[in-house]
Amino acid sequence: MVKHSLFKIVTAAAIAVGASLPAHAADPIKIGSVLSVTGPAAFLGDPELKTLQLYVEKLNKDGGVLGRQLQLVHYDDGSDASKANGFAKRLIDDDKVDVIVGGTTTGSTMSMVPLVEKAELPFISLAGAVVIVEPVKKWVFKTPHTDRMAAEKVFDDMKKRNLTKVALLSETSGFGASGKKETEAMAAKMGITLVANETYGPKDTDMTPQLTKIKNTAGVQAVFVFGLGQGPALVNKGYKQLGIALPLYHAHGVASEEFIKLSGPAGEGVRLPAAALLVADKLPASDPQKAVATAYRKAYSERYKEDVSTFGGHAYDGLMIAVDAFKRAGSTDKAKVRDAIEATKGYIGTGGKVNMSATDHMGLDQSAFRMLEIKNGDWILVN
């Protein structure tokens, strides 16, 4: 406690001195973040944290925001939602951050939502599921595309190819389970028949039993896999092994270079919806996202010597939307910043064009997704 009061005296003295100095001596703007840097969701949380660190550094080098430096306060929830809840309390009550950009998984995000709503603190989530922004929560926003959009994009592409009888194979993880629910709803809406509906566990090492069942189901015209990480790559391999010749689609959760490497030749011809980031260099020069996506890709891979993933891109978008809101609000007043985030219009990010409103706290539409296909070990844009 002695140390604490000493700190207060020093701070008070610093403020007294600071009053006569220019604005750069002001307190930093605090960006809080709880990410799943370790644990099963680490492949999402790790690029997110790296992106936040990289860009906070960059912004500070360019003079910060509102003449103040940015300070990133981040904690690792170890992919455990109840820890995320505890760290969110720490960000709100102890660190007194100005905004939270984080929440890697839907579970983590939802466990933080009641806290930020009560504390009235703007919160930009980096998790996927629709429940985060539907129904709209006053203080909660998100940057990634939803599973519903992915299902819609995939079915859209299938219908163009006259494929209407589909087998769904989903993972029993949070991502896959939510995806399954949204896919089933979307199928009914778009006139697609799900003739088979199988699941696999996130740690399974062989999906040939499910695939055999799908192969033996009469009338299947295409297969749609909803999963994350290694599972979908194993599906590709089993698919080739069994010699199934039907078109194969994946969800946006595997949109990374890693997926191509894991699948090897078995990945050829597989389609999936993804953000423009993955094909930044193949976009036409007229594409509005080209500049943003190329710049982010270059900065990230130069600094960390690894391929970009769309997950890091979500963190980039979250941070930039927050920074943009600080600038437009002209202060870090929480209510003003929240209003500014909600008023985000025409922001071009790695995930797409963001137009938020009082009824849409994500702001992305179907144009944010591109349909990609793996050809010769690389992504190509379809149509």
Added chain:
Amino acid sequence: MRVLRRHSALLFLAGLLLLLPLVLPNNFYYDIVIRMAINAIIVLGLNLLIGFAGQISLGHAGFIGIGAYASAIFPTHFGWHPLVAMAAGAAIASAIAAILARPIFRLKGHYLAMATLGLGIIIAIVIKNEAAYTGGPDGMPVAALGLMGFEISGEKQWYWVLAALLLFSFWAARNLIDSPFGRALRALHGSEVASQVMGVDVVRYKVAIFVLSAFFASLMGSVTAHYIGFVTPNIADFFHSIELVTMVVIGGMASIYGSLIGAILLTALPQALSTFEGWETVAFGSILMLCMIFMPRGLVPTLTARFRPNEREDP
């Protein structure tokens, strides 16, 4: 003298809990203390099973999960009162423990560890896959805990609830250990054959203590769910079970104080180390390893033996 010391420990804990709010600067610190208390109560129950009766359980988080999800599911889907749901959860957990205890406790050593491990994992899988009720891996929100129009909300109210529960558990555990029941447990830990010869119904006592610790785990699962307001299957996870067993072992097996110290230490450490920037897991692991190398019997028993060599630790 002994009686006085016994009560002095309880009074000391009560005094500590009364004075603690004076030095807690904000809600975040309340939150940590509340989580410490929740863990301490679960670990007290688990230590009765592991430390005193000498029976391992690697599936205890499963019982916590049952309590937590009972408190989440029954009020949300069936409109039950949260307290009824809490009691139902504890009843279900106790029933499962009672039914399974007899076959499980025929096993010993590694086999017993594997059977309890399996039990915990099965519960976690059921919670993860029954998405229609449990919300699946993403979890579900939990209604507030209230009674007659009064709702417990905010860290400060929860603090007093948990302080009372902790004091009660501490008192109950100490009394239990010194009762004939507790002596029988310690006897069967020492030698099952000898205690059988002395007329102790070994199976009955093992089952009873397993059910009791499952009951407490389920109750605290419900309390955790209401306190956090959101549950995910992580709560019933295998790693959560391991975390709890670690608290028992680090604090000290068969030591009531050890349970408190273990829970406090392992709840505080991750927070204290979180500023280590990616090295927190390494630091955490090193601390645990050093503890086990230099204090193999756990913190409290080792230190007691060191500073009061002539005195056996008073459990």
